[in-house]
Every structure is written in C-alpha cells, then in structure tokens.
Amino acid sequence: MQPPQTTAPWVLELELIDGRIRVVHEEWAKKAMEDRRPSVVIATCPKCSYYVGAPVMCKGQSNPTKKGFWFEKCLNNEQPAPDSCDYFKWRSDIPRGKATDRRESKKVECPGLLCRQSGKPNPINVECTFGVRRGKSTRKQAKEPVVDTLSDVGELTSDSEDPSTPKTPSKRPPAKRASYATPTGPAYQARISEIDAERRLFEEERVKRIRQEHAKSQVQTVTLRWWTVDGGDPEVVEIIVENASAFHPKDIPQLVEDYRCGEERFQYYDSKKGLWYMGSKGSAPRDINKLAEDDFCYRSLGVTSGKGMPGISKKRPATEELSAPVTPRRPIPPFGDFPITPESRDRRAVSPAATTPPGSGSSAFPEDEELAFVSNPSPSDPSIMALTLDWTACTSPEESFAPIPALFPPEPGCAATPKDILAAVPLDLSTAPRGRHGWPWKYVCDMADGLAAMRKLQDSYPSLSTAEAFESVFKEKFKSSTFSEQIRAWRNAGEVPGERARWINMGRDEHGEWTKFMIRWRPTRR
Structure with a gap:
C-alpha cells in the first residue's frame, strides 16, 4: 500500500480501533520508523505501561485556581474504577491558556475516534484525550487514511530507506484490550465481588444496629x-x-x-x-x-376488693369515716329551714297535710357523691370559713314552719329565685381568685365551696337547672363542656377516700391550685 501523494511531510500516530492500528502520515513518521519508536506521539504510562493521552487544559470546575493549566493522564485512568490507573501529571512546560487559535479550533473537528462518533465533536487538543497530537496541518490529519498494521507502514517507507542501513525488527505495541470500556477480567470481577461483599456486610451491620436501637427504644x-x-x-x-x-x-x-x-x-x-x-x-x-x-x-381470680383498687364502690367505708380526724360537719338542714317568701309562709302554716320535698333528680351531682369540706378551717381565711355555712338562719319558733303542702304548691310568682337564696345565705365567694379564663377558679378550696353551694341549691330546688345554679354561684357564663370536664375530675377524686380533703387542706397555696388537681384527676379521653 503506497502512501498518498502529498507535498506535506507525514507523521505517525497510533490508535486502537477494533484490534487494528491506525497510522496517520505527517512530517516525521519516517524518522519514527527508523528509530523503531511506534509510540512517538502517544507516550507510555510510567505506572501501567499503557498510553498517556494528549494534554488537556483544566476548566477549573473543581479548583478555580487551576483554570487554564494543562495536564495529562493515562488513557486507562477511569477513576473511580477499582482497577484503573491513577497516573496524572501537570504539564508546567505548556503555557497557561489555549495554545490553538480560538476561531480555528471551533471550525476544525477533532479527528479522534470518540469525537467522530459523537454528535458534537470537541475542539482539537483542548478537551479530547483521543485526538491527534498538537501541531500543524490539522485539517489534513483528519482526512488521512487508516492503515491496518505496522507492516503496511514498512511498505510505505521501504523505497525511501537506505539499503546500507541495517534493519531491526519492528516492535509491535503490547496487545491491549480492544475497548476503553470498563474491564471485565477475572481480577476486576474478583475486586467487584470483594466490594459487593463489603457493602453487604456494611448494610447488614447497619440493619442490625437499627434493629438494636429500635428494640432498645421498646x-x-x-x-x-x-x-x-x-x-x-x-x-x-x-x-x-x-x-x-x-x-x-x-x-x-x-x-x-x-x-x-x-x-x-x-x-x-x-x-x-x-x-x-x-x-x-x-x-x-x-x-x-x-x-x-x-x-x-x-x-x-376471686379477688373483688382491696385497698386502693380501682373500679370498686365510690363511697367511703364507714370505718374510715369514723377514724378520720376531722371536725364534725353540720348536717344539711331540712328544706323548711331555708328562707321562704311571706306568701308561702302563710300558706304552709295552714296546710292540712304535708309531705317531704321531692328528691333531687335533676341535680348535676350523684346522690352518693361526697362533698369534701375543709377539716379544722382557719379563722383567718374567709374562703375557708365560708365552708361552715349557717344554713339554719331561721331559728326562732315563729319562723319554724311545716314542710311543703302537697295539695297547695307554691304559685309561680311567689317562688324564691336563686338570687334570693344566695342573698339570704352568708356565702361570700367574691374574694376567690379567678383562673386564667375566669372559671374554673384558681384554687381547689374555692372550687369546693362553689360546687357545694351548687349542690345545696339543686337539692333544695329540683326545678333549678345546672346552668342556673352555676351562674348563680360562680357568676360566670355556663359552658357545658368545660363544666362536665371539671366535675368528672372532682368525682374521680371523690372515689379515693380522703383525696378531696387533702387538696382542700392545702388552701390557697401553689400546691392547691386547680390546674395541678386537673393534671392528676383529669378524666382519660376515649
């Protein structure tokens, strides 16, 4: 195969294309064959004996201070592949910046193998490590033919060689893989298997650690x-x-x-x-x-009662009532001892027959609920003294009357109102400290006074609604949801003997605040 007839000298470059060697002719290819150096342009890697690519200018993406400097690396440097070469070298002998003309490099396509296969080839000698060497006649280099082997190169140069010059056998480059893709040899597969085993071990340790932490949290x-x-x-x-x-x-x-x-x-x-x-x-x-x-x-199985057992009788045992060191309370007076109007007084005095007042069916409190009063009240605290109410205000003989007559119920216009009842009862709750939202009040002892007054009203006047009794005693707007939550907590505390008295005895102290009482006895939401 004869070389093309061109006036320009020719040069040798080696590229690996499907197991063949590509030879490009230019100015000093002849000298390369004489020196038996087939790798004149592509240098040998000092680490893996492969080839070193053409110099590449750094773009400064990782380190802006290196922008414009040139470097070279092994063509087998496929980091981070485990078995790739790591050869890398900065070319300080090349001036900083682009060595080729900017306008010319944009017009001429790179003759490298990978650049020719891609849709958008890179400029010559700047970004492609598989391009031709940096030099002249780049347009002609891209048009040179491809020669199959180095033997053809010998035929091209046999006519021009001196017969007297002794011939030395040509050195072929070492056989390399036919592709620059990731290798799949036994060593590579062994390394990949080792990496996979390490990853699996790490993942198993991580899952085990997570399970241990989860079990520890449980x-x-x-x-x-x-x-x-x-x-x-x-x-x-x-x-x-x-x-x-x-x-x-x-x-x-x-x-x-x-x-x-x-x-x-x-x-x-x-x-x-x-x-x-x-x-x-x-x-x-x-x-x-x-x-x-x-x-x-x-x-x-078979045990139905015990000390402190939940869910048993709500009443305090009689033995505990007798043994509790508390001051005896005044019993709730009969209905006839409450203040009444003059009209009902006259009518009751002449009543031929009488009955006891009806039961408190409309009361907001259960009949078996215990009203906790303060034991040994302090005379200096008016709110505590208010618990010992003198409900028998009418003690003279002329003010004692028979029970309500069954045949002559009181007229609507003559019935006593809650305001009249509270006005006649010496119960002063105006000094009780309020809570954040007005009601409930701040301390348990004041709340006990108010709840006791509400029960007395409803026991005395069955027709009186809970809202009316609440607003009459606490002077606040009645909210059924708020009231129900507070009264359930009060009932829960009443199930434990002596619990209410313990909170009331704390008085107006930070330990006797109603908020802390609710934290302890608030009903569980379902």
Whole structure:
C-alpha cells in the first residue's frame, strides 16, 4: 500500500480501533520508523505501561485556581474504577491558556475516534484525550487514511530507506484490550465481588444496629399493682418490658412464677371503661404506651376488693369515716329551714297535710357523691370559713314552719329565685381568685365551696337547672363542656377516700391550685 501523494511531510500516530492500528502520515513518521519508536506521539504510562493521552487544559470546575493549566493522564485512568490507573501529571512546560487559535479550533473537528462518533465533536487538543497530537496541518490529519498494521507502514517507507542501513525488527505495541470500556477480567470481577461483599456486610451491620436501637427504644420499666388477697393491700411489682407495644403478663417470667398467670386466669382493669376484664395466657396483648396509670392494675381470680383498687364502690367505708380526724360537719338542714317568701309562709302554716320535698333528680351531682369540706378551717381565711355555712338562719319558733303542702304548691310568682337564696345565705365567694379564663377558679378550696353551694341549691330546688345554679354561684357564663370536664375530675377524686380533703387542706397555696388537681384527676379521653 503506497502512501498518498502529498507535498506535506507525514507523521505517525497510533490508535486502537477494533484490534487494528491506525497510522496517520505527517512530517516525521519516517524518522519514527527508523528509530523503531511506534509510540512517538502517544507516550507510555510510567505506572501501567499503557498510553498517556494528549494534554488537556483544566476548566477549573473543581479548583478555580487551576483554570487554564494543562495536564495529562493515562488513557486507562477511569477513576473511580477499582482497577484503573491513577497516573496524572501537570504539564508546567505548556503555557497557561489555549495554545490553538480560538476561531480555528471551533471550525476544525477533532479527528479522534470518540469525537467522530459523537454528535458534537470537541475542539482539537483542548478537551479530547483521543485526538491527534498538537501541531500543524490539522485539517489534513483528519482526512488521512487508516492503515491496518505496522507492516503496511514498512511498505510505505521501504523505497525511501537506505539499503546500507541495517534493519531491526519492528516492535509491535503490547496487545491491549480492544475497548476503553470498563474491564471485565477475572481480577476486576474478583475486586467487584470483594466490594459487593463489603457493602453487604456494611448494610447488614447497619440493619442490625437499627434493629438494636429500635428494640432498645421498646424496652420500658413498668410498675404493676397486683391484688392476691380479697380486701388486702396490693403487691407492687416493677418489671422490664422488652416489647412495649405487645405486653402480656405471661411473657414476664417473674409474673408467671409469682402469680401463675401463664396457667391460671386473672383480671386486669380498663380505666377508660371502668371495668375489670378476664385475662388468660390467650388474651390479647396490651400497648403500654396507650395505658393510663390505673390500667396497670391486676388481681387474681376471686379477688373483688382491696385497698386502693380501682373500679370498686365510690363511697367511703364507714370505718374510715369514723377514724378520720376531722371536725364534725353540720348536717344539711331540712328544706323548711331555708328562707321562704311571706306568701308561702302563710300558706304552709295552714296546710292540712304535708309531705317531704321531692328528691333531687335533676341535680348535676350523684346522690352518693361526697362533698369534701375543709377539716379544722382557719379563722383567718374567709374562703375557708365560708365552708361552715349557717344554713339554719331561721331559728326562732315563729319562723319554724311545716314542710311543703302537697295539695297547695307554691304559685309561680311567689317562688324564691336563686338570687334570693344566695342573698339570704352568708356565702361570700367574691374574694376567690379567678383562673386564667375566669372559671374554673384558681384554687381547689374555692372550687369546693362553689360546687357545694351548687349542690345545696339543686337539692333544695329540683326545678333549678345546672346552668342556673352555676351562674348563680360562680357568676360566670355556663359552658357545658368545660363544666362536665371539671366535675368528672372532682368525682374521680371523690372515689379515693380522703383525696378531696387533702387538696382542700392545702388552701390557697401553689400546691392547691386547680390546674395541678386537673393534671392528676383529669378524666382519660376515649
């Protein structure tokens, strides 16, 4: 194969294209064959014996201070591939900035293999490491033919060589892979497998650590109260629950050993419904995070009562009433001792027959609810003294009357109003400190006074509604939702003997505030 007839000298460049060697002719290719240096333009990498690409100008994307400087790297540098070469060198011998004409580089396409295959080729000697060497005649280089082997190069130069010059065998470049893509050899596959194993190990450790942290967050310490003897004190047991979302006594070896809950049946309390449920080893587990304090109450089968057991009788036992060191309270006077109008007084005096007043069916308080008064009230506190109300204001014989006649009910215009009743009763609640929103009041002792006055009104006047009694006593606008929440908390405290008296005895102190009382006895929302 004869070289093309051109006046320009020719040069040698090697490129790997499908296992063939591409030869481009230019000015010093002949000298390259004489020196037996097939890699004149493409230098050999000092690290992997592969080829070093053409110099490339840095764009300064990672480090702006290096913008315009030239560097070269191995064509096998495919970082971060695990088996690629890491050869890299700054070319300080090349002046900073573009070495070719800007206008010319934009017009001439790069003759490199990858640039010719792409839709938008890069400029010559600037951005493509597979282009021809930096030099002259770039337009002609792109048009040179492709020669199959170096033997053809020898044919091109045989006519021009001196016969007297001894010939040396040509050195072929070492066989390399036919593609610059990521290698898939055994060493590469072994390294990839090693990396995958490391990643799997790291992922397994991470998942294990997450599971341990999750299990640790589920571990909680719980205090249970368990009644084993009817009427006795509970046994307080502190246990560690590993799975807080699915707690069951049979999963705790300590409870199984002490109370045989894995074999025998037991009962547990539900504070939301106020019921004791039958439990066994097959009953459903409970979520500790959703349980209240009274929900951690258990009792053995056959036990129905005990000290401090929730869900039992709301009344205080008679023995505790007698043993409590409190000042005896005045009993609630009969209806006839309340102030009445002159019209009803005359009519009641001549009544032929009389009956007792009707029951307080419309009262906002249950009949068995205990009204907690202050024991040993302090004379210096007017709000505490208001608890010892003198309801028997009419004590003279001429002011004592018979009960209400059944045949002659009072006329509507003559009935006493709540204002008349409160005006006649020496109960002063105007000095009670108010809360943030007016009502409820700030202290438990003042709230107890007001609630006691409300009950007396409704017991005395069954036709009086709760809203009327509330507004008459507290002088605030009645809100049913707010009132219901406060009165339920008051009733919950009444279920525990002596609890109301304990809060009332605190007086107007920060420990006796109604907000703290509500935190302790607020009903659980369903």
